[in-house]
Amino acid sequence: MKIPKERLEKYRNLKREFSEEEYINIHPIQRGGVLTEEAMKALIEFGDGYSVCDFCPPKEARLDMITRPPIRDFYKDLAKFLGMDYVRVVTRCREAIFIAFKMLSEPNDYVIIDSNAHYSTYLAAELSGLRIKEVPNSGYPEFKVNLEAYIDKIEEVKKEKGKLPSAILLTHVDYLYGNLNDAKIVGKIAKDYNIPFILNCAYSAGVMPINGKELGADIITGSGHKSWAASAPTGIIAINESLKEKILARSKISGDITKREFKAKEVALLGCTVMGAPLITLMASFPKIVERVEKWEEEINKIRYLVSELERIEGFKQLGIRPKLHTLTHMESESFYKVSINHKRKGFFLYEELKERKIVGIQPGLTKHFKFNTYGLTWEQIKYIRDAFFDIARKYNVNIK
Ligand SMILES: *Cc1c(COP(=O)(O)O)cnc(C)c1O
Numbered sequence: 001m002k003i004p005k006e007r008l009e010k011y012r013n014l015k016r017e018f019s020e021e022e023y024i025n026i027h028p029i030q031r032g033g034v035l036t037e038e039a040m041k042a043l044i045e046f047g048d049g050y051s052v053c054d055f056c057p058p059k060e061a062r063l064d065m066i067t068r069p070p071i072r073d074f075y076k077d078l079a080k081f082l083g084m085d086y087v088r089v090v091t092r093c094r095e096a097i098f099i100a101f102k103m104l105s106e107p108n109d110y111v112i113i114d115s116n117a118h119y120s121t122y123l124a125a126e127l128s129g130l131r132i133k134e135v136p137n138s139g140y141p142e143f144k145v146n147l148e149a150y151i152d153k154i155e156e157v158k159k160e161k162g163k164l165p166s167a168i169l170l171t172h173v174d175y176l177y178g179n180l181n182d183a184k185i186v187g188k189i190a191k192d193y194n195i196p197f198i199l200n201c202a203y204s205a206g207v208m209p210i211n212g213k214e215l216g217a218d219i220i221t222g223s224g225h226k227s228w229a230a231s232a233p234t235g236i237i238a239i240n241e242s243l244k245e246k247i248l249a250r251s252k253i254s255g256d257i258t259k260r261e262f263k264a265k266e267v268a269l270l271g272c273t274v275m276g277a278p279l280i281t282l283m284a285s286f287p288k289i290v291e292r293v294e295k296w297e298e299e300i301n302k303i304r305y306l307v308s309e310l311e312r313i314e315g316f317k318q319l320g321i322r323p324k325l326h327t328l329t330h331m332e333s334e335s336f337y338k339v340s341i342n343h344k345r346k347g348f349f350l351y352e353e354l355k356e357r358k359i360v361g362i363q364p365g366l367t368k369h370f371k372f373n374t375y376g377l378t379w380e381q382i383k384y385i386r387d388a389f390f391d392i393a394r395k396y397n398v399n400i401k
Pocket of ligand 1: 029091092093094095117118120121171173174175200202203222223224225226234235
């Protein structure tokens, strides 16, 4: 079918909606994925299709075996950095979770997950043919996951099924409140029951120091585009020795006519995963990532400061654990909600007021609650954001203490 020329024009010169140069983007999912200069350059160098495959070793033709560019070394260094034994880069954190669920379970088994888990965790379980049990949280205003309740849920499954759950998963830092969980508690429970422990570090690994061994994780999952200054799609699955054979099982299939076999290929990865630019951006940013996780404390200082300032606005209240242990923040803003009721733009007024001040990333239409992330912003930008909110509050006669 022929597509009219005019219709194709719009694809030629695509532009970003909000460039990092022009706007301060506080979208929760975007702060940790801003590329480094090194990654930008690498992206262009390796932009072509299967660009990392120039020098694929003929004997073991597999992404993790490539030495030029140094993917093999990168996987080793990345595993070490996370305090784990092996690493594979996959397309997304959710794929890493899916691979772990799939390879550790039989259909209809249970997995236990926390009640603040990302939606893709549920879908990964669903696609793996699994049932789930959720570990409850404390509800408003902290929404703190009751980590000891993993024990109750394991016992529940044991009673119901006569069999332990095939894995337990904890979201290290959740996407709703930015609550950081004490993974060691769950690591200990998993160990006592001898159940594989998946720690989902989508919002933690790559921005803060993570040591999987210390936390008692058997598997760590991560998101390159969320937290490692990499392009999408990139995800990380880091595995301890004890689960290597299961997760990275080799292919056993053979063609019934051709008898062809693919014994070097890792089944769950379908052979190779990210064979081009996104993987290279993850690698190119890695030296900066190694440095930046050491500056996590300063990131916490900044968000605590901003929260304390914003809470001077009448009706503003930070939800989730206090004080903040992560830069992703959920704010309740009752007073702005009241403003929105009488505003001609209704709930969109906040988004629009902020955008006028070159701040983007808050979901359009929301005023009662909103989420944002300050990771990687300068003190100057933090103060600029505070001033913008104060400015908007004054404009609509909302008190500032
Ligand atoms: C963003 C997020 C994911 C999904 O990450 P992808 O790399 O896009 O698959 C999974 N879990 C949590 C907790 C997240 O915040």
